[in-house]
Amino acid sequence: MPHAVDAVAPQGDAHATFTVGTATAARGKKALGVLKVPAGSDGGYDMPVAVIHGARPGPVLAVAAGAHGSEYASILAVERLTDAVNPAEMSGTLVLLPIINVPSFEKITPHVNPTDNKSMNRFYPGDPNGTQTDRASFVVTKEVVERCDHLIDLHGGDLDENLRPYSYWTVTGNQKQDELSRAMVLAFGLDHIIVSRDRPKDPKASRFLENTATTRGKPSFTAEAGRSGPVADNDVTVLVNGVLNVMGHLKMTARPVTPVRNPVWLELVVSVTAEQNGVFHPRVDRDAHVAKGAPIGTVTDYHNQKIQDIASPDAGIVLFIRALPSLKKGDTIVSIGVVKKGG
Numbered sequence: 280m281p282h283a284v285d286a287v288a289p290q291g292d293a294h295a296t297f298t299v300g301t302a303t304a305a306r307g308k309k310a311l312g313v314l315k316v317p318a319g320s321d322g323g324y325d326m327p328v329a330v331i332h333g334a335r336p337g338p339v340l341a342v343a344a345g346a347h348g349s350e351y352a353s354i355l356a357v358e359r360l361t362d363a364v365n366p367a368e369m370s371g372t373l374v375l376l377p378i379i380n381v382p383s384f385e386k387i388t389p390h391v392n393p394t395d396n397k398s399m400n401r402f403y404p405g406d407p408n409g410t411q412t413d414r415a416s417f418v419v420t421k422e423v424v425e426r427c428d429h430l431i432d433l434h435g436g437d438l439d440e441n442l443r444p445y446s447y448w449t450v451t452g453n454q455k456q457d458e459l460s461r462a463m464v465l466a467f468g469l470d471h472i473i474v475s476r477d478r479p480k481d482p483k484a485s486r487f488l489e490n491t492a493t494t495r496g497k498p499s500f501t502a503e504a505g506r507s508g509p510v511a512d513n514d515v516t517v518l519v520n521g522v523l524n525v526m527g528h529l530k531m532t533a534r535p536v537t538p539v540r541n542p543v544w545l546e547l548v549v550s551v552t553a554e555q556n557g558v559f560h561p562r563v564d565r566d567a568h569v570a571k572g573a574p575i576g577t578v579t580d581y582h583n584q585k586i587q588d589i590a591s592p593d594a595g596i597v598l599f600i601r602a603l604p605s606l607k608k609g610d611t612i613v614s615i616g617v618v619k620k621g622g
C-alpha cells in the first residue's frame with residue numbers, strides 16, 4: 280500500500296500519513312481503528328475512530344458524536360460519513376468519532392457514562408488520573424482536539440428529550456475566530472442558532488468538547504438533531520449534509536454551499552426543572568411558539584393527583600420538551616429559546 284501512496288503524495292509531504300489512535304491513513308486513503316481509553320480506577324474501553332486523509336493537503340476537521348450514547352441520529356450521521364466521503368476527491372483530513380460514550384450506547388443509558396455516572400460532555404479537557412469519563416475526555420483532547428483545526432460536536436434529543444434541531448454558536452470575543460465559526464454554523468444549515476456568550480474561556484477548564492477546541496483557538500461549533508430514541512432518517516440526513524456543507528465551505532471538497540439565510544438567533548435559553556418526582560404530561564410539542572406564562576404541561580403524583588402546573592418562563596420557541604412520563608427532581612422539563620430582540 281505505501282507504494283500507491285507515493286504516487287499521490289508529493290515528496291516532502293509533512294503529512295503523508297495521519298494517525299489517530301490505531302488508525303493511520305495515507306494520502307487519499309481511509310483508515311478505521313480505535314482510541315484506547317486506558318484502564319485506571321475503573322475499566323478502559325475502545326472508542327471507534329475513522330481517519331479520512333484527503334489526496335491533497337488542507338484543514339483537519341474533527342466530527343464527534345455519541346458523547347451521549349443514546350442520541351442516535353447524531354451517531355448514525357457520523358457512522359454514515361465514514362462511507363459518504365471519498366478521500367481521493369478531498370483536501371485536508373476528516374477525523375470521525377461516531378461513539379464517544381460506548382458504555383452508554385451499549386447499555387442504552389441516557390445523559391451519562393454508566394461506568395462513572397458522569398456526562399461525557401462536561402469533563403473536558405479531561406484527566407489521565409480520573410475516572411473513565413475523565414480519561415476518555417483526556418484522550419480525545421490529546422489525540423483529536425489538539426490535532427484538528429476545526430471541530431463539530433453532534434448531539435440531539437436524548438431518550439427523554441423531544442427536540443427540534445438547532446446549532447450553537449459560541450462567541451469568544453476574538454472577532455476573527457468568531458466570524459469563522461459563525462460562517463461554519465451558517466454553512467451547516469440549521470435555521471435555529473443558539474448564541475452562547477457564557478461558555479468557559481479557560482482551556483484548562485473547558486468542560487464541553489466544542490469549547491475545548493474553541494478555547495484552543497480552533498473555530499468550532501455544536502449541532503443537535505434527532506430525538507427520543509427511534510431515528511428519523513431526515514434527522515440523520517440533516518446532520519450528514521451539514522458536515523458535508525462545512526467541508527465544502529472549508530474548501531475540503533468542491534461541494535457548492537448556500538449558507539442558511541435569515542436564521543432564528545436565540546440569545547437566551549431558559550429551562551424549567553422538576554421540583555419533585557412525579558409523572559409528566561406535556562401540553563405542547565417541540566418547536567411550539569409559546570407566550571410567557573403559557574401552559575407547558577402538568578406534573579401528577581403516582582396517584583394521578585396534580586402537584587404542579589408548568590408554565591413557560593419566557594416567550595419563545597420550545598427547543599425540547601420532556602418526551603417521557605418519568606420525572607425525577609432536577610430533570611429538565613422544557614427548554615425555551617428566546618428570540619433575539621430586533622435581530
Ligand SMILES: [Zn+2]
Binds near residue numbers: 347433
Ligand atoms: Zn448530547
